[in-house]
Amino acid sequence: MPEAIPSTAAYLMLSGTLFAIGLVGVIIRRNMITVLMAVELMMNAVNINLVAFSHRFASLEGQIFTIFIITVAAGEAAVGLAIIIQLYRLKSTINVDEARSMNG
Amino acid sequence: MSPELLVFAVIGTIAVAASILVISMRNPVHSALFLLLTFLCVAVLFVMKGAEFVGAVQVLVYAGGIMVLFLFVVMLINVRHLPDEKVLSNFWKGGFAVGLAVFILFVTLVRPGVYHDPVPSDKALRSTYTYRHRKVKNPDGTVTRKLIRRGKVAGNSEAVAMALYTDYLVPFEVASLFLLVAMIGAIVIGKRELSASEEENIPAYMLERSETEHEIKEAMSA
């Protein structure tokens, strides 16, 4: 059976693109909420990767791990947003560069 | 051009464009909306790769839960955008360089790989398997137990569920524990400690949720 079009490689390229965009977002943005969103974006890129491989190798592991990643993303979002709220209460800003009092 | 490729091209383009907009929007609410669009596109891609259950869960959890949480926080601290904002941080050149490097890395990795080989039958993605021991009489008269694997086409969700509750039971439990810990952690971190004046002025109903019968009696007799 020939591989269905679009190929797994296309999915991997898309996933890589999204991951790179997310990475750029994490590095260049100063707004903490946007940074967190970029992290979610990277997680989604990984999910695409896993699902594409799951289809490619006809095994369910990829989908299972996607579900776990979604779980982790939910937890991460909750904790991260709690941290953002606390930071906003303390410093009344959500600029990443401001959170450096441990910086010495 | 097959319809799958057409759908993939359109959805993929939307996903990439939306994700670029996510990191370039000034306003976090707009970012969140484009992130939502990206998630929906990704869900469609999941469905195209035979993972309906994961696609539905993606929409349910990401779109229904996480993004609402994001919007909730954005509204709670209600910043339209950062004051005196430069959107980009000081080392944005480095950021772009790293992103580009990672992208090139992916491209070079993907291009020669084995991913262009034909896909084996994806029936495994939508089948559940039951294992059973059966006694088998060998030609020499001995009886041994033999593991028999029986497949049944049932649909993606059932297949995922079977895998989740048999092979991946421990990770599943760990994930639930993780969620519990995350919930407690989020509550502890996000809890606002009241100042002394607030402590005094706190309305009574927030401290005592329900009046006891005795109190009602007192209030009525007053």
Add this chain to the structure above:
Amino acid sequence: MPEPLLRYLIWPLVKFLVAFIIVQVIVAAMNWVERRLLGLIQARLGPNRVGKEFGIPWGLAQIVADPIKFILKEDIVPSSSEKVAYFLGPMLPLIPAFLVFCLIPYGPPPTFVVTHVNVGLLLILALTSTGVYGIILGGWASNNKYSLMGGLRSAAQMVSYEVPFGLSIVGVLMLCGSFDLVHIINYQASHIWNLFPQLIAAFIFLVAMNAENNRTPFDLPEAESELVAGYHTEYSAMKFAFFMLAEYSSMIVNCCLMVSLFFGGWTLAINGYGLTTGVLRGMGIAGGILGALIFITKVMVFMLMYIWFRATFPRFRFDQLMDLGWKWMIPLALANIAVTGIVVLLGQQFNFQGEVVLSIAGAAIIAFTLYLLLRPRAKVIHARRVSEA
């Protein structure tokens, strides 16, 4: 015309449009029905005049008059609103609310089922949960404190009640073993309505669906006495109508889910006797229409129940709402899952039918409640005064 195109695109589209138009007529009529019924419960008559000139009785022309008024009114856009989000706000909830209608089976398959999706129920849940975005966005974009509060409340409420909403379904899924609504309905026809074995789940679903749709007693996002009109304070004319349309559409969706999950869908059968899917299909197209009529009747009963609740219960305070969601509904749903699982597994172990035991328990609870409620007794005196002496 090529056969797959006809089969996968044109024919489902036609079916969806028919269902959609019927649903929209019901939505338009619900406006009148709600006002009228609320009036009747409150010792008045409700709208009863419009259309008298044209010989239309009971003010039924209100159904047409309201949309006309919505269209003709001035569309006010606050000058300091966030324009894009403000325009997007009323439209976003419409999309999932309408999309879901092609996932719901209205009658015996295959004629009355638009699409057959493996994860249908999950997809319906996912789509309905995205309906909250319009409310949040609209509330935020209006640049109004009350609207913002409404949006915030709606977000918190939706996230909280999504959980019991989903968990209450799990028990049903455990009994029926499928995400497919058609399968669930057939299961109920061949056994018994899921209401009886899953009584607690049905109750939780009812409460959570009220909360999901921002209906009284959970209408905190649009509480008139606290927040003017909540998230749609700044909306007028057709945008406001869109909000209403989405709300009533998702109400119908939830009622359809309720009927499909707990009340046997289009069938009217117990233990395989009665109007099962097979019997209806044997009757040809008439049977299909009969099934659809049964379905719509059941759905309308629940739509009226929404109004009945609105007329009866006062609004919750916000902390009470959260208490109810997190401290009562979710543990109750989890307990229901545990009990269902244990009973079903014990049944498999000791050779009895678990769902029969659960059904008997549920029916006993319903009967006992009805006995307590309807028994003849002296007038209830809530507080009896005892003389001071």
Add this chain to the structure above:
Amino acid sequence: MHVEYPKPRWSDKFLLLDMLEGLKTTFRELFKPKVTIRYPEERLEPANRFRGMFKFSFDRCIACKLCALACPIDIIYIDVHDEQREVDGKMKKLKVLDRYDIDVKRCMFCALCEEACPTKPKSIWLTTKTYELATYDRNDLYFNMQQLEYWEGRPEYAGLPAEEPKPVIAHDAKTIGGAS
């Protein structure tokens, strides 16, 4: 004062009987008779002391202008001229009304004019039970003497102040005070 509550039983709490009781109550209300009056078809009879539209009697009026004085918002306009007339064989100087107008659109129906009226029975009174005063033109709410007395095109007035005979309407008087 002690208040004693019926003790809620465990079953009542668990089965949410209070809420179901509430639902039962509203369901029963659904079938009870309604109190709404379908106004244009059915009308309520106003109470006897209801203050409705003005009614004026030219014959009784002695043109003393007390009502105009009593009016707190000065909406009663009265013009008078003197006239020599023979009453009981003597020539008397009488005041004759030229104009008696009320600007009802500004009226607040305080009935002070009725109280101030010295004639017996009153020559201006409000207890008429006529309440359908709405018009499409605000000028229609300016009433002159004839309109106040005869209410052309308006619903019939419901009665005089109690225990007083219906006055005899002098038709010739109608032409005299043709002001406005």
